[in-house]
Amino acid sequence: MAEKSSIFDMIGPVMIGPSSSHTAGVVRIASAAIRILGSLPTHATITFYNSFARTYEGHGSDRAIVAGLLGFATDDKRIREAFDYAKEAGLQYTFQSVGNASTMHPNTIKLQLRDERTGHAVEVIGQSRGGGVIRIVEVDGFPSDFSASLHTLIVDADDRTGSIAFIASVIAHDDCNIATMFVSRKGKNDVARQFIEIDSGLKDITLEYLRQLSWVHRVIYIPTIN
Incomplete structure (x- = not known):
């Protein structure tokens, strides 16, 4: 096609x-x-x-x-x-x-x-x-799908029930709209990596909050690349 x-x-x-x-x-x-x-x-x-x-x-x-x-x-x-x-x-x-x-x-x-x-x-x-x-x-080694034309958040976290919804909720409370989300994991109940494209930038305090969660291992934030 x-x-x-x-x-x-x-x-x-x-x-x-x-x-x-x-x-x-x-x-x-x-x-x-x-x-x-x-x-x-x-x-x-x-x-x-x-x-x-x-x-x-x-x-x-x-x-x-x-x-x-x-x-x-x-x-x-x-x-x-x-x-x-x-x-x-x-x-x-x-x-x-x-x-x-x-x-x-x-x-x-x-x-x-x-x-x-x-x-x-x-x-x-x-x-x-x-x-x-x-x-x-x-x-x-994690499959992904993002363009870097939007603000992009990459989160490594434990593959646990409700983790995706929780991170989406944190982003929503920062008045940011999720455009796309792609999730990869190494295996069930192993580390999962979330690739999230959002329409506007995240506040530093939001990123720091995500980083201090015990089940989140790494947070990478990529502002729009022109």
């Missing part, structure tokens, strides 16, 4: 070219990943799949992904010299390519990031859908 087009597919974001799917979308995937990590990485293994594997150098996706890992925006002119800025920042990165991953979207990237300063690490798989639109489809 063909994917539905939108106004974003036709117009696209303000960006450094040449292609919204190969540059702007790639920057945004990296931007989402560093927010999940919680910092700029010191090490990155970057794997391009399918059409990205064949075109990432010629279309500038290699520079775009490195730029995103440095925290650059889609319209930052420094994207063209991202490799030089990465060297200055001490970011060590490796490119890999897999050209025949038939189960994956044509424009898929996997990022394995590590920050030696904090000891934190994350693995993120994202898809660039065109027009700068992205989907984050996996985080640390």
Whole structure:
């Protein structure tokens, strides 16, 4: 079935070219990943799949992904010299390519990031859908489905009765409307991960309340990525 087009597919974001799917979308995937990590990485293994594997150098996706890992925006002119800025920042990165991953979207990237300063690490798989639109489809082995175009809350919590409804209630009491929710779990009564997209931002006090709950293990908040 063909994917539905939108106004974003036709117009696209303000960006450094040449292609919204190969540059702007790639920057945004990296931007989402560093927010999940919680910092700029010191090490990155970057794997391009399918059409990205064949075109990432010629279309500038290699520079775009490195730029995103440095925290650059889609319209930052420094994207063209991202490799030089990465060297200055001490970011060590490796490119890999897999050209025949038939189960994956044509424009898929996997990022394995590590920050030696904090000891934190994350693995993120994202898809660039065109027009700068992205989907984050996996985080640390948990299937996900969010675009980073809305405020996103990621909650790791015990898989217990009423936990989803309780967190939804806390968000509602902050006058925030849930747009989408995707829940993954490792197994029954194991840790579950909730990916929640909301229409407006959450207050710091709401995030701190969620973090202090004994059955909540981790809370990540990602404001809208432009």
